Amino acid sequence: MSGYAELHSHSGFSLLDGASPPEALLDRAVALGMPALAITDHDGLYGAVRFALAARERGIHPVIGAEITLEDEHHLVLLAETQAGYRNLCGLISQAQLAHAKGQARTRWEWLPPRREGLICLTGCRRGPVAGRLLAGDRDGARRALAELRAIYGPDQLYVELQHHLRPGDAALVADLADLAADLKLPCVATNNVHYAQREGHYMQDVLVAIRHNVALAEAGAWLYPNSEYGLKLASQMAALFEGYEGALDSTIEIAQRCQVELSFRDEALHPLPDTGGVAPDERLEQLCRQALPHRYPDRSPAAQRQLDHELDVIRQVGLAGYFLLVWDIVRFAQERGLLARGRGSAANSIVAYLLGITNVDPIAHDLFFERFLSAEARVMPDIDLDLGGARREDVIQYVYQRYGEAHVAMVCNYVTYRQRSAVRDVGKALGLAPDTVDALAKKLVWPFRTTVAEALSEAGVSLETVPDGLWERFLGLCEEIQGLPRHLSIHSGGMCITRSPLQEIVPLERATMPGRVVTQWDKDSIEDAGLIKIDILSLRTLSAIEDALDLIEAEHGVRIDLDSLPLDDPAIYQRLCRADTIAAFQVESRAQHQALVKMQPRCFADIVVEVALIRPGPLQGNMVHPFFQRRRGLEPVRYPHPLLEPILRETLGVIVFQEQVIRIAVAMGGFGAGEADLLRRAMSRHRSDDAMGRFRQRFVAGALERQVPRDTAEAVFEQLRSFASFGFCKSHAAAFAKTAYDTLYLLERYPAAYYCAYLNNEPLGFYAPRVVIADARHHGVRVLPVHVNRGQDVCTLEDGALRLGLSYVDGLGEAALERLLEARPASGYRDLADLCQRARLPRRSVENLILAGALADWCDDQRQLLWELGRLRWREDALPLAWPSDGVALEPMTDAERLMAEYGATGVSAQGHLMELYRERAEAAGALASEKLTAIPAGARVRVAGMVAVRQRPPTAKGFVFVTLEDEGGTMNVIIKPPVFERQHQVWSRGLVLLVEGTVEREGAFCNVMAQRAWRLA
């Protein structure tokens, strides 16, 4: 190596200070011919793994380090020379972070000596302990500080840092520092304290500093760098600045060569379970699997045996038996407490996972592919995600902390980056735009209409006169540039990292905002790339709903349903799917799913798996869905790119849908090993560099040629793989979700009251609002009973097989009032209105709402009467009621419509009727058809329909089309609105609550849509 290497630079992971992502710094270093680079972010190693990988890909030697903040606010740079140095650096940073509040990491001087081994110390920038004192005129103090550092690090591990940014006084400072260094016989090193890759980055960096200090740039003068010299520089530029100090430039190369650190921790990965009863993990794992075999496979399938042997062998080779046992232990803990714990993702490919009860999908029956999850060659850590229901998930997390110790467990972080809205707000404020302007701009970006900020701003109609000309362009540019830069850290929803060695020696830890929680500085991608174990413990409300339903069913019918043993071929369920009768079912209830189900006509479990995998934005964009359905319905012949691919793509009619298929194709056609093929798949889905893709392509084509595949076929297939790989879904994940979907359909079909009840109690959940779900329950024959002051609880309950709505639906009845109501209620119930008021002492408004909701209907079915009576009760919350004598006033009884309005107004739901009843007359007068009549109308006919807007969607993949679902007493109707139609009546479509729509009928078999032309608001 020769020339110059930058050893002091800040990436975007120096939050609100560094303006370039690590990759941008590396790309610039490549362009400048720099042989090595160090990224030294503030008190952290956030981007280290990403940086190291990206550096190696570009042929640059990465140096790992950080700039730490001392207690007296001075800065010091520490570079890791050896693995021991790396461990010390992690330990120091963790200590500094954990000892202070979030964002306030400080290192104490006395922590440095015990952790000095393997570190090279650079004395820092103008805020370093030496330079800082020189600038303050304290030469003696500066010398003392340098001597102290020398005492800690010794002359071989310490360099005096020289920086020259063409500021007045820089040359003199360099000379002073060099003098001191010579005095103490220490070497010097030149750095540039880089904060952006290229000079143009200084605009962004200025903005970040202004944001950090929460001021406009005009007021940020004191904190901004005075010029744009803080980018990466050519060796020749540095030589010009440090004429006479050539040794300091040579030092950069010397130091870079010394620093050799690997960020690969696979060996550290596993924490052996505290006790496997003295048995080796591999043996214990085998024991557990073989014990479970007869339960899961009562027919003693030889295929299952073979697969088990194969998987155990691979697991033994990669040494991960402990990992499986660890997850098994967590699942066991959950299940013992009656919690559903279901593995999702690629883990469902594994028979070991199935036997251990971690997943509940049979990989043999569903033709799944273990190597998608784990293989000996891929050397990638497997990823097991567990879905749990409910608030008890926290119990499981706590269990993990207790079992393995706090030193070995931490949550994984997530980098929250700038998005459009936050970008506009923060950049706008920094540039000094008027608050109103900034507000308007930010708000206009709510609905995801446009793809670029520029278009969004023009749509916002912000007048250009409010901003100086050149600044406007710059503003837009900065808003684009800032997106993707990290803003702050948060906790990734459920990711936990568990290690054998103390975590602090592997990755720095810091505090999360949640008290008591500690978080790694690496996000899930970095954790995975570093070879560490991560388990995601996620919460899925649907599982809570299922758990609750199972409890209700047990209480009502005395039977505990074992969902795992359900046969997956119930015809009633498939019939439901074919007619898209799936509101409240997991994964298959959305509008897009409805449309697809009708085309798909699922008849077996494999069909549901394909359905779940296909109906997502990715495949819709990637043009997989249309060809698939064309073939499914026989409108297009099923074709395979090559006979070799037929066995692999048969299940999906020749279309690549699953990630497992990508792997299988690479194996069958390209001759890849299974593990190698998985690496290819990952590379494709993570958008690796063009070089890496080029190498894979060569390998694939060469392998294909060996198999007598024509070259252009091979190239075409590789391209297909490439475009589908990023949209492809993991089949086992689809299967795991399909199983849960099936389970919910089973419950909806066989125990609807219980499931709807549990579903409502776990809202918000799914695609539809509660009132739509309640209407759906009624359509399926469930009796729905309104809220009742004496029956039912705060949550929905089952009452004699009917669904009693919960009192929590009543508006204005807060938690405290609800509690009082329930506590004060005597076993025989409240006697009358006066009794209720006296005992429960509720606020008057709550009682009014109870009346309007129909909760007191048993005492008097006329709400007006009750309201009158309430008025007559001279009663305050805290006093005894005195009833005035009856004054014989007769009130006009409420009509059904008024009652319905009242109930709806007071609860947001309706147990008995449908709001559309109120508009039925007007709708009919305008010629609107009810939803049940619509099914009989032929395609092409003009119709009018009317209903309440249940769903309004404008998916980004749909090219501006808007989808509205209208709901009336009998069901739902799908309306499609083309972009020009939408634009013409923007307000009506966006804001209407009850619409009358005129359009043409389009049919898809039994399913129909109304292609809208015009609409009117009925409400």
Place this chain on the structure above:
Amino acid sequence: MSPFWADPPALPVRAEDGRPTRFTWQGVPRRIVRVGQHWRVHTAWWEEREVWRDYWQVATDDAYLCVLYHDLLTDRWHLERVLE
């Protein structure tokens, strides 16, 4: 007396590698014999007057101490200040 110009007109300057060697002021050509401090500024871009300049403190052969600046946006030189 230390004249200072806030918005000086362009100055004809000869420079080598960005370092000024000669300039003409008040009709008189002068040679630079010594360069003192040199610093660079890049600021005020958020107002309408972005400032990106190289400042040079120089001594001429006729014993003037001057501060010149090279406007890096326009590539023009200006005389900002003269000290005697």
